Amino acid sequence: MASQSIIFRETKQGKGFYILLAVLGAFLALGALSFFHAEHHGHHVTGMNNQIVWGLPHVFAIFLIVAASGALNVGSIGTVFGKKIYQPMGRLSALLAISLLVGGLIVLVLDLGHADRLIIAMTHYNFKSIFAWNIILYNGFLVLSAIYIWTMMDRKAKGFYKPAGVAAFTWRLILTTGTGSIFGFLVSRDFYNSAVMAPLFIVMSFVFGLAVFILVLHFTYKWTGRELGDKVMNRLRYLLAVFIAGVLLMELARHLTGLYISQRIGVETFILRDGGIYTQLFWVVQILLGSILPLSLIFCRKLKDNRLALLLAAGFAILGGFAQLYVILIGGQAYPLTLFPGAEVSSDYFDGAINGYTPSVWEIMLGVGGVALALVMVTIGVKVLRFLPESLSDAVADPHSK
Numbered sequence: 001m002a003s004q005s006i007i008f009r010e011t012k013q014g015k016g017f018y019i020l021l022a023v024l025g026a027f028l029a030l031g032a033l034s035f036f037h038a039e040h041h042g043h044h045v046t047g048m049n050n051q052i053v054w055g056l057p058h059v060f061a062i063f064l065i066v067a068a069s070g071a072l073n074v075g076s077i078g079t080v081f082g083k084k085i086y087q088p089m090g091r092l093s094a095l096l097a098i099s100l101l102v103g104g105l106i107v108l109v110l111d112l113g114h115a116d117r118l119i120i121a122m123t124h125y126n127f128k129s130i131f132a133w134n135i136i137l138y139n140g141f142l143v144l145s146a147i148y149i150w151t152m153m154d155r156k157a158k159g160f161y162k163p164a165g166v167a168a169f170t171w172r173l174i175l176t177t178g179t180g181s182i183f184g185f186l187v188s189r190d191f192y193n194s195a196v197m198a199p200l201f202i203v204m205s206f207v208f209g210l211a212v213f214i215l216v217l218h219f220t221y222k223w224t225g226r227e228l229g230d231k232v233m234n235r236l237r238y239l240l241a242v243f244i245a246g247v248l249l250m251e252l253a254r255h256l257t258g259l260y261i262s263q264r265i266g267v268e269t270f271i272l273r274d275g276g277i278y279t280q281l282f283w284v285v286q287i288l289l290g291s292i293l294p295l296s297l298i299f300c301r302k303l304k305d306n307r308l309a310l311l312l313a314a315g316f317a318i319l320g321g322f323a324q325l326y327v328i329l330i331g332g333q334a335y336p337l338t339l340f341p342g343a344e345v346s347s348d349y350f351d352g353a354i355n356g357y358t359p360s361v362w363e364i365m366l367g368v369g370g371v372a373l374a375l376v377m378v379t380i381g382v383k384v385l386r387f388l389p390e391s392l393s394d395a396v397a398d399p400h401s402k
Contacts, residue, residue, distance in 0.1 A: 005396050006088045008153075008386035011224045020223075020379055024372045031369010034362045035110040046363050051355035052333045057111045059325045060367030063208060064104030064374060065138075066179060066201060066325075069172040070209020072097035072145060074236075076172070079148075079165025085235060085397050089217065091387040094149045094168070096216055096378055097209070098142060103374030105138060107367060130182050137175040144168045153386065176205045183328065190267040191332035196257065200250040206243035208321045210236065211314040218311060220382060221392070229394035230305050237310050241298045244317060247324075248291050267335045270354075271327065278331035281323045290320010330357055 011017070038045055048055040075093035078086030125132045148168045151161040180201030183192040214236050221228040255272065258264040271278055294313035303309040334355045382388050389396070 007390045008091070008388060009390050010386055011220075011383050011388065013383070016223055017379070017383060021376065024376045024379065027368050027372035028376065030365040031107075031110075031367075031372065034365035034369065038111075038362055038366075045360060047358045047360045048363075049355075049357070052330060052357040054329055054333060055357065056326075056330075056359040056363040057107050057366045057370075059322065059329055060370055061104045061107040061111070062179065062329065063322055063325050064100045064107070064370055066176060066205045067208035067212050067321075068097045068100035068104065068141070069176045069179075070205035070207065071100055071213050072148075072168060072172050073206055073209055074213050075148070076165060076169040079162060080169045085232065088389045088392060088397065089213075089232075090165075091149060091152050092217065092220075092382070093213065094145045094152070095381045095387050096213055096374075097172075098145050099374040099377035099381070100209075100212065101138060101141060102377060103370040103372075106373055107370035110366060130178060130185050134175075134178045134182065137171070137178045140171055141168075141175050144171050172205075173202060176202045183332070188337050189332050189335075190264050190338055191258075191271065191328070191335060194254060194257070196250060196254045200247070200254060203243060203246040203250050204321060204324070207240065207247055207317055210240050210243060211317040211321070214240065214314040215311060215318075216378060218307070220378075220388065224382075224388070226388065227391045227393040229392055229397055230307075231394045232392050232397050233307065233310060234305065237298055237313070240314065240317065241295055244291055244294055248287075251324075263338070267332075270335050271331055275331060275334070278327050278334065281331075282327050285323035286320045286327065289316050290323060291317075294320070333357075 046055055046057075072093055074086055075090030075097075077083050078088075078090050125135075127133070144164070144167050147160075148164045151157045151164045177198045180198040183189075184194055184197035186192040214233070217236075218228065218233070220226075255268060258268040271282060273279060275282075294317045297303060297309045297313040297316075300309070334357060336353060336355070
């Protein structure tokens with residue numbers, strides 16, 4: 001069997017390791033600088049305001065949190081569904097999931113203005129709030145992912161491998177449902193309030209997490225000089241295509257439903273036609289560059305087994321996903337609240353007006369710092385512990401296993 005010939009090893013120490021840590025450390029420093037600057041001067045240094053209270057840092061944070069759930073999906077396919085070709089990647093899958101979640105949560109915590117406010121969120125729970133439920137879901141995800149890694153790395157715990165994988169898989173679905181429900185439960189925002197949000201975020205997590213995993217897997221093996229076969233990458237290639245198509249289907253259902261409901265025609269028209277930057281991000285970046293182009297790169301016959309085409313597809317899928325969250329999160333806030341349904345509202349307090357927002361460099365620095373933290377955790381993890389197989393060549397991975 002494939003698993004019998006797979007040996008896990010730490011990555012070797014070299015100059016490249018320290019250079020990578022230095023580069024990522026520089027981005028981490030920028031994130032820390034952004035946090036201290038905003039904490040000292042206040043949130044007025046960001047582009048956020050009283051109308052748009054969730055800005056670019058929240059886009060970064062939610063992307064990382066949703067991607068964390070999807071990254072664990074690679075290991076879940078091997079454990080829960082018994083697909084042996086995915087099982088050797090389970091350790092890296094769980095490590096990446098933990099790292100992405102921590103990176104996303106650190107952005108959220110630092111954006112609070114006073115990080116000590118986290119203590120209130122951890123000690124005072126309002127169980128009618130979906131935010132409070134998500135705190136529990138995030139902690140549970142970290143614990144279950146750590147247990148999942150333990151069962152894969154400790155032979156004495158091998159008997160708990162399947163139950164731990166099933167528990168982690170179930171929890172990650174609940175977690176992503178909770179993240180999507182944050183928006184779905186906001187009835188005052190016409191672009192948010194929808195039961196489709198929860199399943200949409202689940203499918204989005206598959207795309208984000210798998211795209212990030214493909215890039216991390218490739219460059220990790222590239223930089224460590226290990227062999228990574230086409231059979232493994234092609235499995236991930238077509239899996240990514242299925243997930244991208246799933247997101248397109250869910251988005252189509254969401255917008256068609258919005259256009260059918262009279263109350264939402266205004267916000268749908270704003271996003272799809274009259275929203276300026278949000279309309280451009282939706283059609284050009286999310287749909288064209290983030291969906292159509294990756295699918296074309298994956299299914300083009302001339303690019304079959306082309307590793308660069310797959311990496312580009314994963315990169316564009318990440319770009320499209322980031323644009324999708326930007327449109328949902330910020331575009332949804334830019335459109336005015338429905339305070340009095342059926343009436344036209346106008347006042348000196350921006351009621352009925354389109355809200356403006358321009359991200360500041362401090363928000364970009366904070367978000368990039370969260371990404372850097374996630375990558376630092378992965379880099380150190382594969383260096384000190386046995387997360388990576390020595391080889392995932394076609395012969396070792398055994399693509400014919402079921």
